[in-house]
Amino acid sequence: MTWQGSASDLARRLARDAEAVCRHYLSNGRRQGRYWMVGDVRNTPGRSMFVRLSGPEYGPGAAGHWTDAATAEFGDLLDVIRESCGLVDFREVADEARRFLSMPLPPPQPQPLGAQCQPAAKRGSPDAARRLFAMSQPIAGTLAERYLAGRDILLSTHERALRFHPGCYYRDLVTGETLTLPALIAAVTSLDGRITGVQRTYLSPKLDPSGKVGKAQVADPRRSLGHLLGNGIWLGLEPDTSVPVMAAGEGFETMASLRTVMPALPVAAATSANHLAGLIFPPGCRRLYIAPDADAAGRHGMERLSQRAGEAGILALVLRPQLGDFNDDLRHLGPAHLAAWLSDQLVPEDARLFLPPG
Template sequence: MPRHDASELAIRLGREAEAVCRHYLSSGHRAGRYWLVGDVQNNPGRSMFVRLTGPVSGKGAAGKWTDMATGEHGDLLDVIQETLGLVDFKDVAEEARRFLALPHPEPEKTRTPTANTSSVASGSPEASRRLFAMAQPISGTLAEIYLSRRSITSLSHTAALRFHPRCYYRPDEHSPTEIRPALVAAVTDLAGHQTGAHRTWLAPDGSGKAAVETPRRAMGDLLGHGVRFGAAGVVLAAGEGIETVLSPRQVLPHMPMLAALSAAHLAAVLFPPSLRRLYVLRDRDPAGNGARDSLVARATSLGIEAISLTPHEGDFNDDLRWRGVDALRAALKDQLHPEDARRFMER
């Protein structure tokens, strides 16, 4: 196939990026402006992200994807080829043309919004701001119970977390909307402006996450941003999940930290101009390794000292729950720069 024909097909698929992902990457789900899935073969997971919006071509184009676990990247023609196991590219092109000829449902951002977001587009940054504004401080709520069940009891500088007792949850586009309690986190940019939100739906008694297929979902503009605990100065610690980041804060309550919400987003975190030392709170899995390597390489290239902090178990919340706060304190002290251990570690 001539190069320009392939490029034109990729652009056309990019204009229907969400529909392509729903069809060929059905194991994943939308998170703000991205589709998250395990890999280009459509396995479950969160290490691969596909851009659902962006320019028609070039850097950041809609339909471009990256797998943080493997470093692979490509466009939606590659997705079609890999998910269907096609070898000859003319078959890929034929399948792409067949798909583009089909009628497709409107993407989520143009659907009628729910009452949680009033008249603004569902999943937009404005909808995330309204959702967070409708939530309440977590003290004395199911959200506080949920975190305490995960051994997270010190909640200083956690204004980015709130509780919504009646947060909308929709299992899929064909199911009715449900109302469930949720931990709601504000995603902010370097200037502190809210660009998105993350929801963790909870069990009715706060004992754990809700018994639903996807109890965690994000909305809004996430890439480069995160859930922030404390204002970053010369030092920042960054990790994937909220609980993963809150766990080291049980012994480092004054160290600024950021939860990027996924391995893909961790690798793309933007650095404040004042940053001189970055701690990467890695998860022990392939996606976590890939995110750590990418983030460390980016930081180092900018003259920022990057230090990887490694848990003994799968992540730092596992360490906190299974090994205890004293063991976590000792393990972190051995990995921190001595100056930061003296400055930030709670005695």
């Protein structure tokens, strides 16, 4: 049986006993009518996520399908097992599902000589995120480095937030197809440097005609895992240090583009507009440059973060790209042009400190 078929079959079997699955893995929720209500897929108390307990085996309204109204996440009961148990690899998810269903486990695959077994991650997505990051490798010489270079993003080798995983588990939430794909892994950390989550950018294993690495051809090539609110993908931040001036935005590539032309400026990518609005400020912050996405959600995130900054006595200033975003500016206009464009938007003191002379 293929992995795809195995995933679909397991999801259907779990859906036939959807309430029992929810009582076991989403124990902080409760049944309300035809649904199981809980805070989120990680079993947080609350009511924003609902799981269908009955319905057809396939398509809209199928039993076992769930939606989180607060985050717009959705999936099936295999995703519930993965997130509530903090699992990373599909084999671990499938084995846990088979244990619950009292199905025989597949024979163990032979391990390479010298390989050591790792225990499953503890319950809770931050543990899974830390495990995935630890399983990954530095980006030097990998597809991840080539992907960033293809987008003209050049970062110091000392950036500790970025790693590469050659075969990261990806599951299509609609078809149930399971793939392993190379991925750029970006650590989401708190201000003390503790990893609370990761963002995975799934990459194509093949070079495009120009010799560059692109994103994988999947429905959502960028996914996040763990506790993200208040935290961010920090570039240039030393834990527990004073940061008088910084920049923040939603997207990693937007902020990495700014860091490319201003390598001494600490930046944070919050991964979404809602998370941008809740970003925690580092100690000693006096000026905050915000690089919002050009949509309604981005404007809301910028406005909320600006309001919070003002309440904390921090001057908030907005940085605007010339094109769609700062990575577009970097790739199509070049670093010198982007630096010149930014110089008119920075406080003169910051322009002298962070931008190259000339």
